[in-house]
Amino acid sequence: MKEIPDLSKKSNANNQVTIYTDGACSGNPGIGGWGAVLIWRDIQKEISGWEQSTTNNRMELNAVINALKKLTRSSKVELYTDSQYVKQGITVWINKWLVNNWNNGKVKNQDLWIQLHQQSMNHQINWHWLRGHSGNSYNEQADQLARMAIKKFVNNSKI
Numbered sequence: 001m002k003e004i005p006d007l008s009k010k011s012n013a014n015n016q017v018t019i020y021t022d023g024a025c026s027g028n029p030g031i032g033g034w035g036a037v038l039i040w041r042d043i044q045k046e047i048s049g050w051e052q053s054t055t056n057n058r059m060e061l062n063a064v065i066n067a068l069k070k071l072t073r074s075s076k077v078e079l080y081t082d083s084q085y086v087k088q089g090i091t092v093w094i095n096k097w098l099v100n101n102w103n104n105g106k107v108k109n110q111d112l113w114i115q116l117h118q119q120s121m122n123h124q125i126n127w128h129w130l131r132g133h134s135g136n137s138y139n140e141q142a143d144q145l146a147r148m149a150i151k152k153f154v155n156n157s158k159i
Helices: 056-069 084-099 101-105 110-120 137-157
Strands: 016-027 030-040 043-054 076-081 124-129
Touching: 016 056, 016 137, 030 056, 030 137, 043 056, 043 137, 056 076, 056 084, 056 110, 056 137, 084 101, 084 110, 084 124, 101 110
Parallel strands: 016 076, 076 124
Antiparallel strands: 016 030, 030 043
16 A cells, blocks of 8 residues: 655645544443544555543544644645544534633543644644445445454454
């Protein structure tokens, strides 16, 4: 699989990236995995990771954060998630959280929301929600990456 090239060497017309993300958890909380598919022109990059004790919502957030971190310059991004929590949080709820000082620290996953907010400020993002497991091949690919990350952790912990 080809790597996403260093976009800083490309013109602005070529910097649109499409990203599909997903998170999964075996138990909630439990062992979690996240996956993302980044597409630039005809090049795809898959990324994934895991955490030992986490929640599904944290994995959904981590998928988006880590995908955005892979972008090497400010980009136009079409970002697809099957998480209403992520989409509503970053497009609607975050504005109120910022004004109200994160509801005096009561917002769950505040650490990740702060990271996502910081990462999203670097890009022009169009946020899209799509129904999970509805036949979108890239969403299914991101889901598979998240589930494979969980299996990888489980297999490595048995050694």
